[in-house]
Amino acid sequence: MEIPRVSHRFAQVGDVRVFYREAGPSDAPVLLLLHGFPSASHQFRRLIDALGTRFRLIAPDYPGFGHTEVPDGFTYTFERLTDVVEGFVDAIGLDRFVLYTFDFGGPVGLRLAMRRPAAVAGLVVQNANAYEEGLSDLARGMIANRPGVAGAEERVREILVLPVTRDQYEGGTGDPALVAPDGWTLDQHFLDLPGRKEAQVALALDYHTNVAQYPVWQQWLAEHRPPALIVWGRNDPFFPEAGAHAYLRDLPDAELHVLDTGHFALEECLPQIAPLLADFVDRTWAPRTLRIAVIGATGNLGGAVSREALDRAHRVTALGSADVDVTDAASVKDAVAGHDAVVVAVKGPDHLVPRAVAAVLAALPAAGVGRLVFLGGGGSLLAPSGERFVDSPRFPQVYRETALDQAAALDLLRTAQTPVDWSYVSPPPVHLVPGDKTGRYRAQARDTPLTDDAGESRVTVGDYAAAVIDAVEQGSFVRQRFTVGY
Template sequence: MNWIANYVLATALLAGTAQAAPLPSTNATTTYHRVLVDGVGIFYREAGPESAPTIVLFHGFPSSSREFDTLIPLLATKYHLIAPDYPGFGLSDAPSPSAYTYTFDHLAQTMSDFLEKLKVTQYTMYLHDYGAPIGFRIILAHPDKLHALIIQNGNIYKAGLGAKWTRIAEYWADPKAHPEVLNAFLSFEATKDRHLAGTSHPERYNPDTWNSEYTDLSRPGQREIQGDLLYDYRTNVASYPQWEAWLRKHQPPTLVAWGEHDPSFIAAGAEAFRQDLPHAEIHLLDAGHFALDEKTDEIADLILQFMAKYPE
């Protein structure tokens, strides 16, 4: 009869597990969620106690919140981390451009509404790559909500644009006349190079990362989505002076941790923050565009030291 009792007990435990409410993230354990924002399903990672100061992590192209997988546990014992995927990226919905307008204005509005839905009213922002133009739009719309800034290869200065942007500017002028620019931008070689170009430690980079990113870029509809965003990137460059002026006026606490060998957003973009933020902490790291891939511990230490200086 013991096996019958054990079977009944196991069945009851499994049934209880299936009906249990999701456990909140109270420590370094990351939890995974979806929420509907403006009709779009937004996937996000979360870790750390909700009572702790919040750091919102905005990812780059063509990645997703997965780029923060190694960083989140190193910060979540002290901070509340939220890392969403933008519409069209990662595990968030990717509605067609006929149903969702893929501009940086629209991505920023969706991410702002996402934070409002989660009732996140005060935060530090970690901005990487595409995260910078998205984040700065939110900051200028809601300056009272920003506690501090962490910038990692997130450019807002013309001095930070590498050589490849000359060709991209041709695409902005006439996208139909330059399909080869978009082809190169979405290619497997470019996807891989965004990680490996400029690094002296290629062994620290997981090939699964760019293979997965290229698989995402190859999904139906992605060429149109990413083509729209690449074309709209010209509005970010046009907005640089406005964002720079905001920094000069408001002087938020700012940490810049920059992979100095990034060929896309070159080191001059990191140094340029000094002209508007003389008190910013600026660190040039021996790394490329995805500096977190090889400098996770160093960047985590810089963030922990920086945040300790500016408690909420």
């Protein structure tokens, strides 16, 4: 009989001391377990016992929950919780994980996923809502409590008491005898500690910011299509069953299981959920090895993409001008036949880029290749004025011809009647800078640059290449232009 050895540790994230539980082999697939309200990492104790010899399970406590320690004056918002969880991921060296989201773990986890898309090997959603139809009247009433609303704080405090805490566990269950009292008892202990109710009030009054993010998260899900397992207690009084089915609009390939239980589905249905979770991790952790042809692999960006693909254990055919005439469909067909995907990174005189698009679109169906990612330019992105950057008199003249060719290539892709699942990726219009992969980039389908808090659009070559291979692996941004930035 194998029983996991569970460690209980702290990680320092700035001035926050994050408590977490960890079990499993250091080289095993990683499950990052994000808890809900009003609980903490202890809600995953039985799951850790069930799977902790097979996988590496890591469960942190958020600020304001469990054993995590915060300084006086900590600001409790969902953005700040995500900041701390992101810092925690860095502090313990996690660069890839299956993300388990429950309740509050939904808004924290989806914010984290948008910041670290390459880190998310798979997404597990358990009663973690991201859709309007997944909000009950009870939930909507709580979300209406926000700063400045008369009586809002008092209404939140009314739910921070033992009868309500207990009902969150037992409500909607088929057999309350299967729900241990330890969970709600420990939750209430933490809720009654000095300062904890104030933390929960602040988060409750901030919850409306999550609902405002629903369209953004839905767009991210639809564009990135992470492998997903959705497990839902149908009798949840906060997040009804419709919220589970809504995910299928954006994740049509997700695996969905609706169980006859309540909000804390793991309490009653661990015997059903644990095998589903184990099977999901086994299927999603090791990505399929792809055969990728990179046309233009001798160039700076094509070379970076080739190296990133090789680092992920894909089979790469690096093609230069000596190997293929990218403007000749027959040459392209012969060079890429037998591959799963083609990445094109070319530029040159005599309108080489749009001629290459025409040849590649003609060649790929004949070669039996259905996936294309074309590395385009940032000059065709739109400035705040609405004009393309390439059309501005301030655009560097030395790059104008190439930028116009790349814009023409995008127009050809958008108007082509083709079975090829193409994507066109634009770097920032100016700041595609030398540098290694950090894994902290964002990628989004849009015609304007992605900017940071300072309004600057930039990304390293390493992160740009990683976003390209993400799109190849995930089949994301099909028939769309996307861009990358911090």
